[in-house]
Amino acid sequence: MKSIWITRWLHWKKQLISLLFWLFLPLFGTIIIIQAAHAFQEDAQIPIGLVLHDDSPFAQQLYSDIAASPFVQVQILQEKDALKQLEAHDLDSVFVIEEDYGEQIQKGNRKNVITAYRSDLSFAYSPIKEMVVSLVQQETGRSKAAFYVMRLAEKYPPYEKRWSWEEITSKSKEIQKEEDLLTSTFSFFGETKKQGSSSRLWDPNPWGIWGLFLILSTFFLFDWMVKEREKKLTSRFAFMRISFSAYLLGNAFLYLLLFLIIDSLSFVILQRIYDSSISTELFLSIITFRWMTVAGSFIIALCVKNIYTLYGTGLAIVLLFAITSGVILPTDLFPNSMGWVYTYHPITYLLHNKPIWNWLALFLFIIALWYIRKENSNAPSKWHS
Amino acid sequence: MLQVNGIHKRFGRNTVLNQLTFSAVDGEIIGLVGENGAGKSTLLKLLATLDLPDAGSITLEGKSYTKQLKEVRKRIGFVPQDIVLWEHFTVAENMRFFEKLSWTKKSTTALQSLCAQMKLDKWEEKVSTLSGGMKRKLNLAISMIHDPKLLLLDEPTVGIDLKSRKEIGAYLQKEAKENNKIILYTSHDMDEIIHLCDRVICIGEDQFYHDLLIREGKSCLLLT
Numbered sequence: 001m002k003s004i005w006i007t008r009w010l011h012w013k014k015q016l017i018s019l020l021f022w023l024f025l026p027l028f029g030t031i032i033i034i035q036a037a038h039a040f041q042e043d044a045q046i047p048i049g050l051v052l053h054d055d056s057p058f059a060q061q062l063y064s065d066i067a068a069s070p071f072v073q074v075q076i077l078q079e080k081d082a083l084k085q086l087e088a089h090d091l092d093s094v095f096v097i098e099e100d101y102g103e104q105i106q107k108g109n110r111k112n113v114i115t116a117y118r119s120d121l122s123f124a125y126s127p128i129k130e131m132v133v134s135l136v137q138q139e140t141g142r143s144k145a146a147f148y149v150m151r152l153a154e155k156y157p158p159y160e161k162r163w164s165w166e167e168i169t170s171k172s173k174e175i176q177k178e179e180d181l182l183t184s185t186f187s188f189f190g191e192t193k194k195q196g197s198s199s200r201l202w203d204p205n206p207w208g209i210w211g212l213f214l215i216l217s218t219f220f221l222f223d224w225m226v227k228e229r230e231k232k233l234t235s236r237f238a239f240m241r242i243s244f245s246a247y248l249l250g251n252a253f254l255y256l257l258l259f260l261i262i263d264s265l266s267f268v269i270l271q272r273i274y275d276s277s278i279s280t281e282l283f284l285s286i287i288t289f290r291w292m293t294v295a296g297s298f299i300i301a302l303c304v305k306n307i308y309t310l311y312g313t314g315l316a317i318v319l320l321f322a323i324t325s326g327v328i329l330p331t332d333l334f335p336n337s338m339g340w341v342y343t344y345h346p347i348t349y350l351l352h353n354k355p356i357w358n359w360l361a362l363f364l365f366i367i368a369l370w371y372i373r374k375e376n377s378n379a380p381s382k383w384h385s
Numbered sequence: 386m387l388q389v390n391g392i393h394k395r396f397g398r399n400t401v402l403n404q405l406t407f408s409a410v411d412g413e414i415i416g417l418v419g420e421n422g423a424g425k426s427t428l429l430k431l432l433a434t435l436d437l438p439d440a441g442s443i444t445l446e447g448k449s450y451t452k453q454l455k456e457v458r459k460r461i462g463f464v465p466q467d468i469v470l471w472e473h474f475t476v477a478e479n480m481r482f483f484e485k486l487s488w489t490k491k492s493t494t495a496l497q498s499l500c501a502q503m504k505l506d507k508w509e510e511k512v513s514t515l516s517g518g519m520k521r522k523l524n525l526a527i528s529m530i531h532d533p534k535l536l537l538l539d540e541p542t543v544g545i546d547l548k549s550r551k552e553i554g555a556y557l558q559k560e561a562k563e564n565n566k567i568i569l570y571t572s573h574d575m576d577e578i579i580h581l582c583d584r585v586i587c588i589g590e591d592q593f594y595h596d597l598l599i600r601e602g603k604s605c606l607l608l609t
Binding site: 003004006007010014232233235236237238239240241242247 | 433434435458459461462463465467469471473474478481482483485486487488527528531533
């Protein structure tokens with residue numbers, strides 16, 4: 001193994017920059033993609049101003065509901081400042097919640113509770129106004145319904161329990177939340193929260209993105225196998241202490257060790273950035289995923305004859321996984337009959353922090369068969385000619 | 386001693402080698418000549434254990450090619466026609482790379498001395514900057530790292546200048562005469578063969594073989 005390490009080091013030191021680039025691509029690629037996605041989504045949000053003249057819970061609730069929308073960026077301002085910013089076109093529109101907003105909502109009155117301002121460049125005014133109006137209508141409707149229930153209870157005694165307005169509206173909100181009538185089921189594999197509860201339109205799992213970059217970088221780094229077979233180096237190995245198949249396996253093992261060092265570092269860094277807890281399940285999942293990717297790249301590199309086929313295969317696999325894994329596209333786009341794809345999808349294991357033993361075992365079995373066949377061959381060079 | 390007994394090789398319906406028998410003693414240089422497609426490279430591959438004969442047997446220093454393959458391979462040095470080198474490595478790095486995977490451990494001084502014996506002195510230069518002759522020398526030097534008993538060369542001097550050709554020839558003669566190596570090599574250059582070899586095996590059409598003894602670099606004596 002020491003001999004293989006020295007011979008590999010002779011190669012690595014000649015291509016150190018390229019090697020480091022591909023080794024750290026999964027880590028930096030993930031950070032860049034996720035930060036870019038977040039930054040883009042923040043930039044894409046429409047800035048609106050909200051002036052709160054009423055400090056009732058209803059006004060606070062309306063503010064929270066508007067702020068929860070992934071499409072808008074809400075700023076609480078004084079009316080004067082808000083209008084100044086609107087004139088300067090720093091804000092798309094301004095909504096003023098009037099003094100008696102809470103009182104009027106409780107009464108079920110929807111007239112003149114909010115004043116809205118727009119400029120000649122307010123391109124998103126109409127949809128935002130519709131959203132605000134629907135939220136107000138929702139609250140007034142709920143309030144009206146609560147008063148109606150209370151009146152019915154008074155009108156048709158006997159009743160076992162008298163419900164307060166607060167109890168009725170809070171029960172109504174509870175039911176709405178449970179039934180989730182207006183929340184889309186748009187979801188990504190591995191996400192623990194639904195889109196409805198996220199403040200972002202696209203909030204990808206960092207390990208999903210990392211997994212895709214990892215596959216790409218492993219394929220590109222495994223071009224050494226194709227290059228060394230292309231060189232007809234195998235004819236020399238017949239007269240060497242180490243067989244060509246052992247040389248390939250030894251080198252793949254060295255790459256695996258190097259990858260695992262970088263992956264451990266990536267694990268700590270990504271956990272720090274995106275999640276505070278260090279999970280052993282995730283770490284095991286990462287190790288097995290990397291091992292599986294190395295084994296898979298090894299098998300494919302054995303099958304192809306030029307590096308461009310290897311690169312193309314790597315890109316195709318990454319593209320296929322990006323589409324089918326749920327990391328980039330929502331899984332709802334695919335029919336239920338394709339559920340088995342997700343069950344056995346390598347990225348799914350990573351997203352669910354599960355070790356990927358089945359694929360790893362399959363690939364190792366194929367490699368073992370190949371190795372035994374080569375070692376038993378009387379003329380080992382035959383297979384590559 | 387190398388002993389080849391009645392080897393037979395065919396590819397599909399095409400018989401390339403038929404009942405070929407010859408032997409080579411220590412210190413002997415044998416040239417393999419014949420037209421393209423006559424079977425020179427096939428014979429060299431069989432002798433190098435890179436292919437198996439359909440029939441017949443080969444032994445090297447009493448070791449059977451089929452029963453003691455590993456032991457036989459330790460004793461063979463094969464110089465392929467293609468230059469198999471790492472172009473982005475220096476001469477030193479190429480020698481170090483193959484030494485690490487070789488049967489024998491050799492110091493840097495020993496490797497450097499091996500190169501110097503064939504007048505390959507550009508130790509720290511990148512292979513990509515070397516001339517064709519220098520690359521051929523390095524190709525040969527790598528095959529000599531484990532000090533093989535039998536050296537098989539497939540057109541080792543093709544496409545190189547006269548000076549490099551003479552230097553390689555001188556090295557091979559020294560290895561055969563002073564270190565008792567058995568050397569077999571193919572070439573299309575009859576002048577080189579007559580000058581360098583002790584014997585020539587001519588592989589003719591229809592698997593007809595002549596074993597010629599060369600004397601004083603000029604006349605040939607038909608043995609079989």
